[in-house]
Amino acid sequence: MAENEIDADIILRVVSKTFSLDIHNIHFHKNYKVSGISGNEYNFSDIVTSDTDIIAIKIAHEISSINDLITFNSQCMDAQIDKKILISDKELNENEVNICHAFKIQLIDLKNYQNGYSKKSHFGIAELDSKLSGGLRPGYVYLVSGKTGSGKTTLSSTFLATGAKYGEKGLMVLTDTFPDLFLGNIRTMNIGFAKFYEDKMIEIMEISDQIRVMKSDISNGKTDFRKFITKIVNELKKIIIQKDIKRVVIDPITLLLIPDDDYINIFLNSLAMKNVTTIITSGLRNSDLSMFGIEEYYTTGIIKLDYEMVDEKLSRTLKIVKMRGSVFDSSPSNFKITSNGIIMTDKNVIINTSADNDDIFKNIR
Amino acid sequence: MNKMMHVSINIMSILSMIFIIVGITSSLYSIIVLKNGTIFDYSFTLWFWFATVFFGIQSMSYFLSFRRSSYKYKSTIESSYNMLLRDKVAILVPIYNEEPDMVTNNLIAIYSNNGNIAEVYVLDDSTKGDSSYIIDLCNKLGMKYVHRINRRGYKAGALNDVLKTLDVDYVSVIDIDQMPSPDFIRETVSLLDKNPDVGFVQVPQIYVNTDSGVLAEIAQAQQFIFYEILTEGKSVTGTLFSCGSNVIYRLKALKSVNYFDESNIVEDIATSVNLIGNGWRGLYYNKKLVFGRAPVTMEGYINQQWRWMSGSLALMPKIFKKIIFNKKYTFKERLDWFATSTWYTFGWFYLIFLLAPVMDIFGIKVLTINPTLYFFAWMPYTILLMTTFILSHIDKGAQLKFVFYNMAANLLIFPLSISVTISVLRKKMKPFTTARTGGKVPWHKFWPQFLIMFLLILSLIILIYKHSIYNDITAFWAFFQFFLLLPIFFLNKTPKKSSIDENSFKNFEG
Numbered sequence: 080m081a082e083n084e085i086d087a088d089i090i091l092r093v094v095s096k097t098f099s100l101d102i103h104n105i106h107f108h109k110n111y112k113v114s115g116i117s118g119n120e121y122n123f124s125d126i127v128t129s130d131t132d133i134i135a136i137k138i139a140h141e142i143s144s145i146n147d148l149i150t151f152n153s154q155c156m157d158a159q160i161d162k163k164i165l166i167s168d169k170e171l172n173e174n175e176v177n178i179c180h181a182f183k184i185q186l187i188d189l190k191n192y193q194n195g196y197s198k199k200s201h202f203g204i205a206e207l208d209s210k211l212s213g214g215l216r217p218g219y220v221y222l223v224s225g226k227t228g229s230g231k232t233t234l235s236s237t238f239l240a241t242g243a244k245y246g247e248k249g250l251m252v253l254t255d256t257f258p259d260l261f262l263g264n265i266r267t268m269n270i271g272f273a274k275f276y277e278d279k280m281i282e283i284m285e286i287s288d289q290i291r292v293m294k295s296d297i298s299n300g301k302t303d304f305r306k307f308i309t310k311i312v313n314e315l316k317k318i319i320i321q322k323d324i325k326r327v328v329i330d331p332i333t334l335l336l337i338p339d340d341d342y343i344n345i346f347l348n349s350l351a352m353k354n355v356t357t358i359i360t361s362g363l364r365n366s367d368l369s370m371f372g373i374e375e376y377y378t379t380g381i382i383k384l385d386y387e388m389v390d391e392k393l394s395r396t397l398k399i400v401k402m403r404g405s406v407f408d409s410s411p412s413n414f415k416i417t418s419n420g421i422i423m424t425d426k427n428v429i430i431n432t433s434a435d436n437d438d439i440f441k442n443i444r
Numbered sequence: 445m446n447k448m449m450h451v452s453i454n455i456m457s458i459l460s461m462i463f464i465i466v467g468i469t470s471s472l473y474s475i476i477v478l479k480n481g482t483i484f485d486y487s488f489t490l491w492f493w494f495a496t497v498f499f500g501i502q503s504m505s506y507f508l509s510f511r512r513s514s515y516k517y518k519s520t521i522e523s524s525y526n527m528l529l530r531d532k533v534a535i536l537v538p539i540y541n542e543e544p545d546m547v548t549n550n551l552i553a554i555y556s557n558n559g560n561i562a563e564v565y566v567l568d569d570s571t572k573g574d575s576s577y578i579i580d581l582c583n584k585l586g587m588k589y590v591h592r593i594n595r596r597g598y599k600a601g602a603l604n605d606v607l608k609t610l611d612v613d614y615v616s617v618i619d620i621d622q623m624p625s626p627d628f629i630r631e632t633v634s635l636l637d638k639n640p641d642v643g644f645v646q647v648p649q650i651y652v653n654t655d656s657g658v659l660a661e662i663a664q665a666q667q668f669i670f671y672e673i674l675t676e677g678k679s680v681t682g683t684l685f686s687c688g689s690n691v692i693y694r695l696k697a698l699k700s701v702n703y704f705d706e707s708n709i710v711e712d713i714a715t716s717v718n719l720i721g722n723g724w725r726g727l728y729y730n731k732k733l734v735f736g737r738a739p740v741t742m743e744g745y746i747n748q749q750w751r752w753m754s755g756s757l758a759l760m761p762k763i764f765k766k767i768i769f770n771k772k773y774t775f776k777e778r779l780d781w782f783a784t785s786t787w788y789t790f791g792w793f794y795l796i797f798l799l800a801p802v803m804d805i806f807g808i809k810v811l812t813i814n815p816t817l818y819f820f821a822w823m824p825y826t827i828l829l830m831t832t833f834i835l836s837h838i839d840k841g842a843q844l845k846f847v848f849y850n851m852a853a854n855l856l857i858f859p860l861s862i863s864v865t866i867s868v869l870r871k872k873m874k875p876f877t878t879a880r881t882g883g884k885v886p887w888h889k890f891w892p893q894f895l896i897m898f899l900l901i902l903s904l905i906i907l908i909y910k911h912s913i914y915n916d917i918t919a920f921w922a923f924f925q926f927f928l929l930l931p932i933f934f935l936n937k938t939p940k941k942s943s944i945d946e947n948s949f950k951n952f953e954g
Contacts, residue, residue: 258952283952290948303732305625306652309553311948313623316556317549318949320584349626353560 085138085166086199086213088406089192094127094134097185098162102406105129107212115157123154135160137184139167145174152182200326200356202234203241206423210399210408215380217325219403220350220357222332222375224368225384230395230416231360232256234384235328236265236272237420238358243275247325250282250318254334258283270420282322286334297337304342311335312349325355331370332359338371347377368400379403397423453839454514456832457507463825464500470821471496484808492800492810495793498786503829505783506669508776509677510836517676521729524634525627533562533629533692535616536606538599540569542620544577551578553623555585562616562629563588567602569595597706599688600715604703612695619689621737622649628733632692635727643697643724644716646675647690647731651738653942658849658934659745660738660942662856665842665849667738671730672840679728683780686726688712690734697724710755714762721766740939742885749857753788753864760785790854791861798858798896801903801922804915818917852928856935859892884936893932900926 087107095102111126113133125136135158137151148165155163163184171179171186179186201214208214215221223231239249253261262283265272275281290311296302319327329335329350336343350357365372368381375381380402386395398411412425471493481489535558539547555564564587568575575591582589590606597604607615614636618624632645648671651664678684686693688711698704698715700722705714716726739745763785768778800810837847900922907919 252949253952284949285952287946287948287950289943289946292943293948303650305627305732306650306735309557309623309625309735310652310944312626313549313553313556314948317552320552320556345626349557351560352556 085168085189087209088199088212089189090125090127090136090166091212091406092192093164093166093187094136097164097187098132098134100129100132105134107406109209113158113160115154116159117157119157121154121158123158132162133158133160134162134164137163137165139165139169139171139175142175145178148175148178148182148184152178152184200238200242200247202238203244204237204421204423206412206425207397207421210412211402212406215356215358216405217354217356218351219379220347220359220377221380221382222369222378223358223360223382223384224363224375226363226386229384229386230414230421231362231384232261232265232330233268233416234382234397234421235330235358235360236268237270239281239326239328240270240272240275242326242356243278243280244271246280248280248282248323249275249326250284250322250324250328252284252286252315252327252329254286254329254331256330258285267418268416268420269418282318282324284318290335294337304337304339305345308342308346308349312346315350316352319352319355327355327357328360329357330360332361332374333370336371336374338373340373343371343373344377347374351379375401380405380407449835450514450839453832453835454511456828457511457836460829460832461504461507463828464504467821467825468493468497468500474817482808488796488803488808489810491796495796498790498793501779502783502787502790503833505780506674507832507836508779509674510840511677512680513673513676514839516680517728517730520680520727521635522638523631523731524638525630532612533558533614533616533633534606534610534612535562535564535618535629536567536603537564537618537620538567538569538602539578539620540599541572542570544573547578547620548581550620550623551581551585551587554618555587557624557626558616558629559585559587563612565590565606567592567606569598569602571595597704598709598711600704600706600708600711603711604706607695607698607703610695614692615695615698616692617689618734619736622689623652623735624690625733625735628690629692631731631733632729635729636692636694639727641723641725642694642727643719644686644691644693645727645729646684646686647729647733648672648675649687649690649734649736650732652735652944653737653740655944656738656740656939656942657937658931659742659937660740660939661845662849662853662931662935663738663745663748665846666853668840668842668846669837669850672842673836675728676730678780678784679726681776681780682720682725683777683784684726684728685713685716685784690736694724697722700724708755708759708762709751710759713756714759717759717763717766740942741883742936743883745935746857746860746885749860750864753861754868756785756788757865757868788861789865791858791863792865794855794858795862797921798855798900798925801907801918801925802899804918805903805906818914823917848928849931852931855925855928856893856932884938887936890932890936893929897926897929897932900929 091102091105091107094100094105106128108126108128109124111123112120113123113126114120123135124141125138127134127136135151135155137148142148152163155161163182164187165179165184166187166189168189176186198217199211199214200217201208223235225231236251239251242249262273262276272281276283293302293307293310297304297307318324336346347359359374359378361369361374364370366375368375368383381400383398383400384395385398386393388394395414395416396411397414399407399409412423414421414423475489475493535554537551537554551566558564566578566582566587566589568578568589568591579589592602592605595601603617614633616629616632628647632647635645636642649667651660651667654660654664675684691712697719701715701718704711705718708714719726739748763781767773767781803809834847837850838844904919904922904926907915907922
């Protein structure tokens, strides 16, 4: 995803509001091909479809001259698309504005849709990002869950490496692996993680014995769990603030938790931090999503990884189980872990809206 | 704690209170009818009687608080959590010449635990050092930085200057050595929402560095009696005062008393008196939601105690005028405030107990006490009172060493109480200092404690040598008080690093 690309979520909101369409019944497509009545086929970079309509989207930064607008309009006319939107993410000149009025292209100021909305943190895996309408919303905590060997560490390392590629510093907190062992493993994959680590774009931290001592003090009734949460969350946040970190992975979260509903609620809520996207990983024990069967209730989104043997071959699947405040595709997809990292093997992913959110944008905490 | 034990403490606390009243009145009667002493005997006996009255009232207030805390407090609190807080709360963090590392750590803690639900204002009144690192941090985290060029009204003045510009429902004050837990604001706001007559909600201060030395443990023991027993009782009676930090106020209530009282260095108690006078009450929420640091150096501890003592004592006339002499308040409210406002004069009354064995050597005795009276009245009364005091602590979950530390702490700082009382009477106040400053105190500054210890040991030897029942009893008290003063040798030490300062995460440098 390019640096200045607009999130699918925002485009869907723009279309929904401009043409009074139900946001749950419209779909966003990248590089969508439409045949014109002239017989020509046009490749539109951004298209939104509903059951009855096609809406063509043009983003202002893609326009270098008025000719681009004239071409866009003529392609739309030939493709019989009469709902056209120009989303302005830059200042438009007078001629451009006049042309839009003349061609009945709806002019939308991006700023009106960006208030309180941070750009999403993408994984750099096109199909997964597409399923997530662009990626994960910063400021929240997400759970990547799956049994051992399902690819949690690989997926979350890819997430950090992609962030680093776009200048977002990452923090990997390893709670049950030796960092050198982890680095050795991740080096076998061509995702650039080790290089970003060497360039200090990704920090690796491990936990000290202090955590075990404090956890045992809590179980012996010597200390209150809030003291523990306050201490470790504060230490983490201090590192995040001082090193200007934007993406955090805690792999796995289990060692920092106590199987208590109140504890996990407070801990996971307090991990959330403005403009920082946090992923926690968890194996499975008490539920099919986590170790304690509690973690999944207090995260904003869940990506579940799984695998099974089919005809003596490993078949891996990824499923977005929950993603509050975001449009997402909940259908399972197949993927492979290769020397180039995670490769999705399903094609033609389109964005569906999830059925479990009545008003997705009111659902944002 | 089994039910039988609980019932026993209940009965003992009632008996103790009866004994206090009987003891005070009967000894007063004895002073009046006895006619066989010298002027020294009479002066000493009267002073001793005043000490008995003083500790009697304090104990009475303590036992009443304990009973309210045990039987009534829980029903006054309903725990809940408020999710919808946007634009409702402001957090004010006063700073004055603090250590940069602590400021950075705790500002991050305050911001990260509450910054997403409340606007944080950093009120930096520092006069020394470079504050640019605080400004940078505030810019980075989106906190408001306020710096004054004058120090009008000290902490209260700094708070008031910002309060007058705010348009929120609630304002929390958090000192820079405090770390609020993530649910502090949400839980306390919910109590203010539910109780419109409550002007402020106070939560306890939990010291997290008690493993840094005996001094920190002693400070924690003193906090224990205050936050586990006295404040719960005060919350029930409506006599709770705010402690200036770990507190959230209703802005409307503060406005009604023209904001914080700038005329006293313990602006928290002064403002609470004003709030109570205006019909507001305070609610104590006994949940571990804010973590602070005990003073770890003797100088820091003395600074803290000096400020609390001098501020509270300077406030005594105001409390007497506004509450104790005001018929609008009930007897139990007035008794509670009397105990609170007079507490820090304790040094004068401990002094008479400490001097009693020495006086005895010189033949100056408490006239009201003879062996018969002692065995049948005074001794059972003392044993009952101390046992109830210890058991009430244990009932509240205190370790035994906390009870010892608590008894020792007040005895150890008796000279401070005497010296503060004199300073307040002479209207000589020291400049504002915090508990976080300073280091070890030169040993010669403890001369009053060493002198008293020497006199206690000396009288102990002489009294045993002179052997009689009366002398043996006095010798026992000499030894007991000497024993309580012993921690003086362990307090003035360089603190150990607390485990709270150990890092939970290690950076990997592969």
